[in-house]
Amino acid sequence: EIVLTQSPGTLSLSPGERATLSCRASQSVRSNYLTWHQQKPGQAPRLLIYGASSRATGIPDRFSGSGSGTDFTLTISRLEPEDFAVYYCQQYGSSPYTFGQGTKLQI
C-alpha cells in the first residue's frame, strides 16, 4: 500500500498570498495518477487536479499541480477567501487508492 504524507498539516496564510502544499508518496505513483481534492466543512470533497497536473472541469487557473514519481505539489497562486479549506491528495495508480492525511489551509 502506498502511504501519502502531506505537509504541512496546517498552513496559515492571508488572501492574495501564494500557497504551496506538498504530498510525498512512500513509493512511486504509477503514471503520476495523483489527484488533489478540496473539502470545505460539511461538504463532500471536490476534485481539483488529476494526473498530477491537469485541472478538473470548472477549476480556476489559480490552482495548479506539479510533480512526478514520489513528490507532488499543489499551488494556489493567489488565495481567495473561498480557498480556505482542507486539501487531500490521493493516488489512484495502485489499489488500494490511498489518501494523504490532509492539509488545512486557514486564514
Added chain:
Amino acid sequence: QVQLQESGPGLVKPSGTLALTCTVSGDSITSNNWWSWVRQPPGKGLEWIGEMHHSGNTNDNPSLKSRLTMSVDKSKNEFSLKLSSVTAADTAVYYCAAASGKRLNNWGQGTLVTVSP
C-alpha cells in the same frame, strides 16, 4: 453531469451490517465509470473503501476486504455497499463517488452512519 445520492440507515448496532445504496442520475450505471465508496470518521481524514465496475470487477481496501460486499443493480441504476460485523470504528460519513479513469470526479453529498447500541 453525474449526480449521486446515498441512502440507508443512519444508525447500526455493533456487530450488525451497515448497508448503503447510491442512486446515480445523469449517467448509466453501465458506463465505463468505476462506482466507488469513501468514508470519513468524524473530524478525521478520508479513507478509500473500494470500487466496482458494472462488469463485476472490484477493487477494495484490504483492511475491510473480509467484511465488505459491493454490488451494482443495473435495473435501478444504483450501486450498494454492505459492511458486516461493524464496530464503533466504522462510524463515519460514507460517500459514494463516480470514478472516471479511476479518478474520483463526482461525489455524493455523504451520509453519516453511527454504530451504537
